[in-house]
Amino acid sequence: MFFKDKIKMVIPVFRGSKGEDPEVFLREYKRACIGTGLRTATEWLNFLLEFLEGTASFWFERQIEELKGSWNDITKALVKEFFVKNVYQNLMLELSQLKQGALESVRKYKERTMTLQNKLEGCLRAQGHEGTDPLFAGVNALVLEHFTIGLLSELRQQVRYEQVATFDEAMEVAKKKEMSMEEVP
Numbered sequence: 780m781f782f783k784d785k786i787k788m789v790i791p792v793f794r795g796s797k798g799e800d801p802e803v804f805l806r807e808y809k810r811a812c813i814g815t816g817l818r819t820a821t822e823w824l825n826f827l828l829e830f831l832e833g834t835a836s837f838w839f840e841r842q843i844e845e846l847k848g849s850w851n852d853i854t855k856a857l858v859k860e861f862f863v864k865n866v867y868q869n870l871m872l873e874l875s876q877l878k879q880g881a882l883e884s885v886r887k888y889k890e891r892t893m894t895l896q897n898k899l900e901g902c903l904r905a906q907g908h909e910g911t912d913p914l915f916a917g918v919n920a921l922v923l924e925h926f927t928i929g930l931l932s933e934l935r936q937q938v939r940y941e942q943v944a945t946f947d948e949a950m951e952v953a954k955k956k957e958m959s960m961e962e963v964p
Contacts (some may be wrong), residue, residue, distance in 0.1 A: 795835035801861040805854050820850035867902040878929040885953045896922045
């Protein structure tokens with residue numbers, strides 16, 4: 780506990796909460812260690828748990844001893860665990876706010892939606908999930924739902940009327956409706 784008291788003002792603890800960046804925490808932690816004379820990875824590792832609280836502390840305790848015995852391995856795992864989760868949460872928030880712009884074509888809106896879906900799936904893969912995992916089906920269902928909700932009113936009504944089951948079907952119905960609206964003089 781002496782070490783933590785000594786550098787308490789220099790470095791915050793890491794809880795693994797939304798908005799915390801594990802890479803920033805580790806950089807500050809390492810800098811504080813070096814500033815107090817602890818210059819080896821073994822020394823950094825010895826005090827790391829003192830600066831982890833809440834979810835991050837519980838996560839650390841669950842790790843296997845070999846992982847906890849290597850500065851490189853434990854820091855990579857910490858970043859993977861908490862950075863990817865924060866990115867995923869931010870992407871889910873972005874998905875929930877997805878809206879087609881008033882002058883945006885269905886094609887452009889679809890591209891933005893697909894980019895977001897690809898990023899979400901990339902986060903799931905980075906956390907070790909496989910494409911067959913039910914989480915991917917859940918993401919696809921959410922993408923379809925938010926794509927539909929975010930469509931311009933006339934397009935959204937048509938997609939709901941058609942009772943589409945997939946993102947591709949929703950996009951096709953929306954494109955057809957968009958083209959029919961452009962044909963009206």
